[in-house]
Amino acid sequence: AQRLVRVICPVCKKSFELADNSPERRFMGIPDGVPVTLYRGTGCHQCGQTGYRGRISIQEMLIVTQEIRKQILSYAPANEIRDTALKQGMISITNDGIQKALLGITTIDEVMRVATTEEL
Numbered sequence: 001a002q003r004l005v006r007v008i009c010p011v012c013k014k015s016f017e018l019a020d021n022s023p024e025r026r027f028m029g030i031p032d033g034v035p036v037t038l039y040r041g042t043g044c045h046q047c048g049q050t051g052y053r054g055r056i057s058i059q060e061m062l063i064v065t066q067e068i069r070k071q072i073l074s075y076a077p078a079n080e081i082r083d084t085a086l087k088q089g090m091i092s093i094t095n096d097g098i099q100k101a102l103l104g105i106t107t108i109d110e111v112m113r114v115a116t117t118e119e120l
Contacts, residue, residue, distance in 0.1 A: 001093050002059035003114040005106045008039055009047035013104060015039050024108045028098050039104035056105060058097040058115065062090060 016039070018025055020032035030036055041051025062068070062085050071081045086092065091099075097111030 002057045003093060003097075004055045005058055005097065005100070005110040005114055006050075006052035007054040007056050007106055008104060009041040009044060009051055009053040011046040011053075012042045012044035012051060013039050014042055015104070018108075024112070027112055028101075028108065036102075038101055038108055040107050040109075051107075052110075056100070058093050058100060058106075058111065060091060060093040060096060063088075 015037050018028075018030075018036040018038050024038075025032065025036065028036070041047060041053075043049035043051050047053040062081075064072070065088060067088070068081055068084055071084060094111065094115040097106070097115050098108070100106050101108040101111050
């Protein structure tokens with residue numbers, strides 16, 4: 001699966017500390033008290049005052065291993081197959097987005113906008 005998220009404009013990108021007890025912190029699964037630096041665009045002439053310039057994908061890919069193949073053939077529920085894939089190292093679309101937000105490529109708001117419906 002993949003979703004497109006907007007890329008933070010490199011010209012007007014600014015860092016900020018994520019507040020404790022925020023919805024973004026809960027979404028990311030990071031406890032209060034742990035410092036988290038994220039980024040956002042403030043808007044400039046290069047990005048048309050949007051704070052974004054361009055798009056990038058956040059994605060996940062399911063590798064069909066023997067165990068997953070057995071689950072598929074036995075009509076296991078999708079959530080069981082997903083749990084097995086995550087245990088075997090699959091990076092979920094949400095986690096890929098969170099990594100890109102922490103690296104300053106996109107905003108956590110963009111990740112929340114496109115990824116929440118995928119995993120809830």
